[in-house]
Amino acid sequence: MNNFDFHNPTRILFGKGRIADLNAQVPNDAKVLITYGGGSAERTGVLAQVRKALGDRTVVEFGGIEPNPRFATAIKAVDVIAKNGITFLLAVGGGSVIDATKFIAAAAKFSGDPWEILTSRGSVVKEAMPFGTVLTLPATASEMNSGSVITHAEKGAKLPFMSPHCYPVFSVLDPELTYTLPARQIANGVADAFVHIIEQYLTYPVAANVQDGFAETLLRTLVDIGPKAIEAPEDYDLRANLMWTATLALNGLIGAGVPQDWASHMIGHEITAFNDTDHARTLAVVLPALMNDQRGPKREKLLQYGANVWNIHEGDEDARIDAAIDATRDFFHAIGIKTRLSDYNVAASDIDTIIGALTDHGMTALGEHGAITPEVARRILEAAV
Amino acid sequence: MNNFDFHNPTRILFGKGRIADLNAQVPNDAKVLITYGGGSAERTGVLAQVRKALGDRTVVEFGGIEPNPRFATAIKAVDVIAKNGITFLLAVGGGSVIDATKFIAAAAKFSGDPWEILTSRGSVVKEAMPFGTVLTLPATASEMNSGSVITHAEKGAKLPFMSPHCYPVFSVLDPELTYTLPARQIANGVADAFVHIIEQYLTYPVAANVQDGFAETLLRTLVDIGPKAIEAPEDYDLRANLMWTATLALNGLIGAGVPQDWASHMIGHEITAFNDTDHARTLAVVLPALMNDQRGPKREKLLQYGANVWNIHEGDEDARIDAAIDATRDFFHAIGIKTRLSDYNVAASDIDTIIGALTDHGMTALGEHGAITPEVARRILEAAV
Numbered sequence: 001m002n003n004f005d006f007h008n009p010t011r012i013l014f015g016k017g018r019i020a021d022l023n024a025q026v027p028n029d030a031k032v033l034i035t036y037g038g039g040s041a042e043r044t045g046v047l048a049q050v051r052k053a054l055g056d057r058t059v060v061e062f063g064g065i066e067p068n069p070r071f072a073t074a075i076k077a078v079d080v081i082a083k084n085g086i087t088f089l090l091a092v093g094g095g096s097v098i099d100a101t102k103f104i105a106a107a108a109k110f111s112g113d114p115w116e117i118l119t120s121r122g123s124v125v126k127e128a129m130p131f132g133t134v135l136t137l138p139a140t141a142s143e144m145n146s147g148s149v150i151t152h153a154e155k156g157a158k159l160p161f162m163s164p165h166c167y168p169v170f171s172v173l174d175p176e177l178t179y180t181l182p183a184r185q186i187a188n189g190v191a192d193a194f195v196h197i198i199e200q201y202l203t204y205p206v207a208a209n210v211q212d213g214f215a216e217t218l219l220r221t222l223v224d225i226g227p228k229a230i231e232a233p234e235d236y237d238l239r240a241n242l243m244w245t246a247t248l249a250l251n252g253l254i255g256a257g258v259p260q261d262w263a264s265h266m267i268g269h270e271i272t273a274f275n276d277t278d279h280a281r282t283l284a285v286v287l288p289a290l291m292n293d294q295r296g297p298k299r300e301k302l303l304q305y306g307a308n309v310w311n312i313h314e315g316d317e318d319a320r321i322d323a324a325i326d327a328t329r330d331f332f333h334a335i336g337i338k339t340r341l342s343d344y345n346v347a348a349s350d351i352d353t354i355i356g357a358l359t360d361h362g363m364t365a366l367g368e369h370g371a372i373t374p375e376v377a378r379r380i381l382e383a384a385v
Numbered sequence: 386m387n388n389f390d391f392h393n394p395t396r397i398l399f400g401k402g403r404i405a406d407l408n409a410q411v412p413n414d415a416k417v418l419i420t421y422g423g424g425s426a427e428r429t430g431v432l433a434q435v436r437k438a439l440g441d442r443t444v445v446e447f448g449g450i451e452p453n454p455r456f457a458t459a460i461k462a463v464d465v466i467a468k469n470g471i472t473f474l475l476a477v478g479g480g481s482v483i484d485a486t487k488f489i490a491a492a493a494k495f496s497g498d499p500w501e502i503l504t505s506r507g508s509v510v511k512e513a514m515p516f517g518t519v520l521t522l523p524a525t526a527s528e529m530n531s532g533s534v535i536t537h538a539e540k541g542a543k544l545p546f547m548s549p550h551c552y553p554v555f556s557v558l559d560p561e562l563t564y565t566l567p568a569r570q571i572a573n574g575v576a577d578a579f580v581h582i583i584e585q586y587l588t589y590p591v592a593a594n595v596q597d598g599f600a601e602t603l604l605r606t607l608v609d610i611g612p613k614a615i616e617a618p619e620d621y622d623l624r625a626n627l628m629w630t631a632t633l634a635l636n637g638l639i640g641a642g643v644p645q646d647w648a649s650h651m652i653g654h655e656i657t658a659f660n661d662t663d664h665a666r667t668l669a670v671v672l673p674a675l676m677n678d679q680r681g682p683k684r685e686k687l688l689q690y691g692a693n694v695w696n697i698h699e700g701d702e703d704a705r706i707d708a709a710i711d712a713t714r715d716f717f718h719a720i721g722i723k724t725r726l727s728d729y730n731v732a733a734s735d736i737d738t739i740i741g742a743l744t745d746h747g748m749t750a751l752g753e754h755g756a757i758t759p760e761v762a763r764r765i766l767e768a769a770v
Contacts, residue, residue: 001625003400008393014642015388207622209609210629213602221594237592240386244595244642253638257399257629 001208004257010144011170014244016236018172019046022053022090025132025170030088031058033081035101037065037093041136044180050092050134060084065093068272069100071152075114077104081129089131091168094185095140098133099148102166105129118150122161133171137181138243139189139280141196141250143171158269173247175239183230186242187335188280190226193246194219194331195283199262200255202291202301203368208258215254216308221245223309227334263366264290267377270357277344284332284339289384291325293376297369341385351381386593389642395529396555399629401621403557404431407438407475410517410555415473416443418466420486422450422478426521429565435477435519445469450478454485456537460499462489466514474516476553479570480525483518484533487551490514503535507546518556522566523628524574524665526581526635528556543654558632560624568615571627572720573665575611578631579604579716580668584647585640587676587686588753593643600639601693606630608694612719648751649675652762655742662729669717669724674769676710678761682754726770736766 013021026032032054034047041047041063051059062077080086081104091101105128107114116124135143142148146166151158178186201215221241229238248254267290268282295302299317306312306324315323329339338344346354358364359374366372372380398406411417417439419432426432426448436444447462465471466489476486490513492499501509520528527533531551536543563571586600606626614623633639652675653667680687684702691697691709700708714724723729731739743749744759751757757765 001400001622001629003403005396005398007396011390011392012641013390015386018388207626209606209626210602210633213606214599217595217598217602221598224594237386241592241594244386248595256397 001206001257002259006252006256007164008144008167008252010168012144012173012247013170014173015240016174016176018174019049019053019134022050022132022134022172023055026054026057026088026090028057031084031086032060032088032090033077033084033086034059034061035065035077035089035091035093035097035104036061036063037067037097038063040180041092044177046092046134046136046177050090060086065097065100067096068149068151068158069096069103071115071118071150072154074100074103074107074150078107078114081108087129089129091131091133092136094135094137095142098135098140098142098168099150101131101133102128102142102146102148103150103161105131106161106163106166115152118152118157118159118161120161121159122163122166125161125163125165128163128165130169133168134177135171135173135243136177137185137189138178138246139192141193141247143168143173144247144251158273173243175236175243178239178243179234181233183233183336186230186233187226187337188278189246190222190229190242190335191280191284191332191337193249194222194226195264195280195287196249197222197254198287199265200258200260202298202305203259203261204297205300205304206258211254211256211258212304214248218245218249218254219309223331226331230335259368261368263372263377266363266366267354267358267380270354270361271341271344271346273357274350274354275345277346281337281344284337285341285344285384286380288325288329288332288339289380291321291328293380293383294367294372295321297371339384341381346385348382348385351378354381386591386642387644391637391641392549393529393552393637395553397529397558397632398555399558400625401559401561403559404434404438404519407435407517407519407557408440411439411442411473411475413442416469416471417445417473417475418462418469418471419444419446420450420462420474420476420478420482420489421446421448422452422482423448425565426477429562431477431519431521431562435475445471450482450485452481453534453536453543454481454488456500456503456535457539459485459488459492459535463492463499466493472514474514476516476518477521479520479522480527483520483525483527483553484535486516486518487513487527487531487533488535488546490516491546491548491551500537503537503542503544503546505546506544507548507551510546510548510550513548513550515554518553519562520556520558520628521562522570522574523563523631524577526578526632528553528558529632529636543658558628560621560628563624563628564619566618568618568721571615571618572611572722573663574631575607575614575627575720576665576669576717576722578634579607579611580649580665580672581634582607582639583672584650585643585645587683587690588644588646589682590685590689591643596639596641596643597689599633603630603634603639604694608716611716615720644753646753648757648762651748651751652743652765655739655746656726656729656731658742659735659739660730662731666722666729669722670726670729670769671765673710673714673724674765676706676713678765678768679752680706682756724769726766731770733767733770736763739766
């Protein structure tokens with residue numbers, strides 16, 4: 001096991017009706033800015049629940065945060081904070097709204113050019129406004145980590161940052177809030193969480209029994225409940241297990257003390273940049289092809305993954321690895337997500353463009369060994385057409 | 386899944402050589418009280434490492450904290466804090482030293498009679514001094530939770546308290562610090578952690594896939610590494626997995642959103658009170674007898690435990706439960722811990738005394754259903770002679 005630090009101070013308020021507990025979590029004298037995305041937060045009644053729970057606190061609302069949230073939008077929120085003397089932020093939404101709120105929280109306390117928060121990957125952040133979240137979409141785990149990704153449309157850049165000052169103070173996780181989500185968003189959340197786990201698990205063994213066992217539990221849970229949670233949107237237990245699994249998939253726990261990969265994410269980002277394919281779907285395209293390409297360096301973990309997640313014990317090593325990759329692909333198909341570039345209107349002739357962007361962004365030594373060069377990424381994409 | 390709150394702000398510094406990081410974690414201007422137990426902290430060189438890491442900070446040392454730490458001893462430390470203007474506590478030891486330090490941290494900031502901290506079970510605690518820990522014995526998870534048990538010898542009382550103000554700010558978990566521990570203490574730590582997990586797992590199903598899977602991972606890890614970690618005291622990976630497992634066994638994660646039992650602990654405490662049997666050994670006596678007695682109410686989880694921890698799939702339900710209980714007993718034997726009252730000089734004729742004490746302490750409705758009355762506890766102990 002590698003040395004590690006683990007620290008996650010976010011308070012989780014999990015279960016039915018927990019929005020009512022906002023009253024105990026938000027300071028009584030807070031001036032609150034509610035941040036949210038499109039119209040669904042209003043339409044589904046979540047915003048009404050939140051307003052009611054906040055009682056007679058001063059509340060200002062800031063909607064319109066985009067999927068792939070924009071720098072310019074966040075900066076507008078920073079202005080609203082200054083004009084209204086806001087002291088507490090409350091993100092109501094999924095990963096995009098929470099990511100934006102992290103950036104807003106940091107930018108509101110930052111005296112320099114807020115663009116530096118992103119170019120420094122967060123290292124210039126020395127404080128941030130306190131904020132909580134009400135999660136409506138299980139997927140990214142942004143509700144229990146300190147990371148965020150912000151897009152600057154004019155600069156054509158999508159940059160991540162992390163800061164220990166950007167953990168939510170609390171996050172409300174009410175599985176009932178997911179009942180009204182479109183099946184497509186639930187499927188994307190399942191796939192996103194699945195690949196988050198894989199990125200921290202499917203590398204090489206370091207005798208981390210607990211981390212491996214926890215990752216396998218989360219993967220088996222998604223395999224079990226993912227298709228069912230799409231079929232039965234109002235089954236509380238399915239949605240509760242999905243929500244808690246997606247949070248634990250990227251809250252730092254399973255990644256503590258083990259190598260991490262993240263190549264599928266980096267390659268997938270360039271496909272999204274190319275033609276706006278849903279993030280989760282790019283992962284479902286890249287991951288199976290990457291598994292196959294990297295069956296040498298990942299051999300031991302691929303065999304372990306096959307045995308412990310898919311119960312694959314028969315055949316020689318390569319046959320078992322083939323079966324594990326097939327099972328992974330079948331799982332994505334079972335939740336309605338296709339796994340080929342051609343399913344998303346990306347042709348073999350587009351790969352040059354994607355690899356060019358990957359190279360331009362400095363992603364030239366990806367994966368747990370830094371061995372996924374642009375040439376390897378090209379081979380992976382060519383196998384995924 | 387039941388509704389739950391989860392919040393654990395302790396920072397974990399895990400791995401080889403992490404004592405050196407105390408310098409970055411303890412405030413530079415802190416006046417530090419190091420709390421510790423007997424002579425082993427000095428003898429093994431841990432205290433020397435700690436002193437070196439603290440550099441030229443003012444350091445006062447307070448040794449002599451007992452196993453089952455005493456109220457009177459803790460109060461002496463509170464006096465030392467006041468006399469020396471101490472601003473930060475650093476516990477160097479196992480669960481007893483850390484438990485005592487939690488009480489000291491709360492009592493030093495409490496204006497009333499500190500005995501109330503215990504009689505109120507911690508509810509009167511509104512603040513506590515900041516403290517860190519350097520863990521030397523994997524067992525209790527006190528290094529990553531907010532609970533503590535203090536013994537008042539004169540009052541003949543051993544009382545627990547918990548407070549959200551009593552989480553360690555940080556805990557250093559260096560597996561190499563465990564190399565010099567006696568085999569008996571490692572065995573006790575393995576058994577203690579095992580039963581901590583069982584108390585939060587072996588109840589009745591509430592569709593908590595993740596919590597169940599995490600608990601089973603921790604149990605399987607202890608089954609796998611427990612005997613080996615005793616055999617090979619300087620195998621880093623074994624000790625690292627043991628240390629992280631024992632911490633995660635009782636840091637709130639696997640118990641969030643599920644019913645909990647704790648009857649084995651409450652009954653076991655009275656055996657320790659009766660003749661000072663090691664806490665972990667009383668658990669190894671009570672648990673298998675309790676499993677057998679409660680095979681009705683615990684049926685579904687006993688079958689799940691047999692299947693997922695012990696790979697028991699053959700035979701009818703009662704045969705599988707028998708096999709799971711036998712496997713549990715064999716596991717304790719494999720780490721050198723006997724599982725009968727008679728192994729610890731407790732005779733059938735002593736059970737009256739033990740049940741009397743249990744009743745006197747108000748422990749009359751134990752277990753996840755409150756159904757373990759003193760009569761049931763008597764039946765369990767009679768079966769454990």
